[in-house]
Amino acid sequence: MASAPVTPPAAKTPSVPVPVSDAVTPAVEPAIGTLPEVAIEALSASPYAATWAPKTAPAEAITFEPLLYAGVVGKAGSAWYHVDATGELVTLTTDPAPNAKIVGFWPGDAWMVQTRTREEDDFEYNEERLMKLRAGNRWVPQKYGMNEQWFHSGTGVDEFGRGEYDEAHMSTRSGMLMYPDTLTSITRVAGKHDDPMLGEHRGRLVDFFETGDGKIYLVTYEGGAYNVQTQCDEPECVATSTKKLPLGDWSFGRRVARGKRSISALASAAERRFVLHFDKTRDWSLDELPAEPLPSGMWNSDEGGLWILSGEQLRWRDTDDVWREVALPAGMTKPSVALSGDRKQVWIAGDVGGTPGVFTTPAQL
Numbered sequence: 001m002a003s004a005p006v007t008p009p010a011a012k013t014p015s016v017p018v019p020v021s022d023a024v025t026p027a028v029e030p031a032i033g034t035l036p037e038v039a040i041e042a043l044s045a046s047p048y049a050a051t052w053a054p055k056t057a058p059a060e061a062i063t064f065e066p067l068l069y070a071g072v073v074g075k076a077g078s079a080w081y082h083v084d085a086t087g088e089l090v091t092l093t094t095d096p097a098p099n100a101k102i103v104g105f106w107p108g109d110a111w112m113v114q115t116r117t118r119e120e121d122d123f124e125y126n127e128e129r130l131m132k133l134r135a136g137n138r139w140v141p142q143k144y145g146m147n148e149q150w151f152h153s154g155t156g157v158d159e160f161g162r163g164e165y166d167e168a169h170m171s172t173r174s175g176m177l178m179y180p181d182t183l184t185s186i187t188r189v190a191g192k193h194d195d196p197m198l199g200e201h202r203g204r205l206v207d208f209f210e211t212g213d214g215k216i217y218l219v220t221y222e223g224g225a226y227n228v229q230t231q232c233d234e235p236e237c238v239a240t241s242t243k244k245l246p247l248g249d250w251s252f253g254r255r256v257a258r259g260k261r262s263i264s265a266l267a268s269a270a271e272r273r274f275v276l277h278f279d280k281t282r283d284w285s286l287d288e289l290p291a292e293p294l295p296s297g298m299w300n301s302d303e304g305g306l307w308i309l310s311g312e313q314l315r316w317r318d319t320d321d322v323w324r325e326v327a328l329p330a331g332m333t334k335p336s337v338a339l340s341g342d343r344k345q346v347w348i349a350g351d352v353g354g355t356p357g358v359f360t361t362p363a364q365l
Contacts, residue, residue: 067103142176199218293311
């Protein structure tokens with residue numbers, strides 16, 4: 001299935017949706033044969049004692065917004081906070097105050113997806129509105145297609161039970177992406193780049209990953225198996241670049257673009273949880289996560305590393321595929337994590353002996 005939407009059944013400068021299926025099936029498909037399989041490795045991490053620098057914390061416990069790829073924003077009690085130019089947490093005022101999960105990159109590409117329920121002729125349906133932060137303090141509705149603000153994207157499903165209505169998904173590159181589970185069209189709203197083009201592939205499209213330089217990697221389904229591939233413009237490329245995913249029915253959640261060509265994505269199959277990676281020098285790989293709470297956040301650091309928070313376990317993967325278990329600040333429980341706007345600093349907040357605590361450490365260990 002396509003990635004989990006960012007807010008409601010969760011966003012591009014408005015344009016006519018691009019039909020991604022028009023040129024994706026070649027007249028003659030080269031035989032793929034037996035596909036190489038992506039290997040699974042149990043995640044193994046060595047302990048690491050980070051140097052945590054204390055910061056001034058609000059009087060009440062603060063929780064950072066976990067769906068921001070970059071930028072430190074959080075709520076303590078009824079007040080919102082962000083990091084100012086001096087590098088300290090200060091109160092944040094926006095019009096209106098945030099009333100949905102904040103996603104994206106703070107403050108230049110930050111979004112909310114608002115929802116409301118409407119009734120018409122005894123029929124109840126949901127509407128959505130895409131709100132983008134402007135000037136660092138105003139949430140402004142964004143036009144999508146023919147819709148000035150609120151829109152109802154539909155309720156249809158295809159023969160495989162996939163939604164044929166558009167949903168909002170935060171781009172890992174720029175803007176909000178609107179697309180259905182069927183991936184028949186993708187529209188980028190208020191972004192800096194064109195609509196993603198899915199390119200050549202075989203089988204049925206399942207999901208895609210957007211890289212930092214705009215390449216599109218695909219997940220497809222063919223012959224009872226799920227496959228992954230990098231971007232291809234020719235059928236011959238598909239035949240040589242496609243790899244098979246092991247196990248059975250795969251689904252994918254939060255994903256990040258690391259550097260120009262690498263990606264990581266949370267994934268699950270056969271009641272097991274993984275992090276799927278593509279690295280230019282190591283191709284596709286799967287790290288199996290241990291039995292523990294689901295990851296509540298995943299962020300990419302400036303140099304291409306990866307941070308993951310699962311319950312009270314914080315981990316970092318460097319660009320050489322080496323994992324470390326990063327010790328929390330002494331005595332901290334209930335951690336909440338964010339990355340600075342430049343992705344060079346990790347912020348962590350939590351309870352330290354009954355008192356709110358906030359600390360920072362470099363994002364590259």
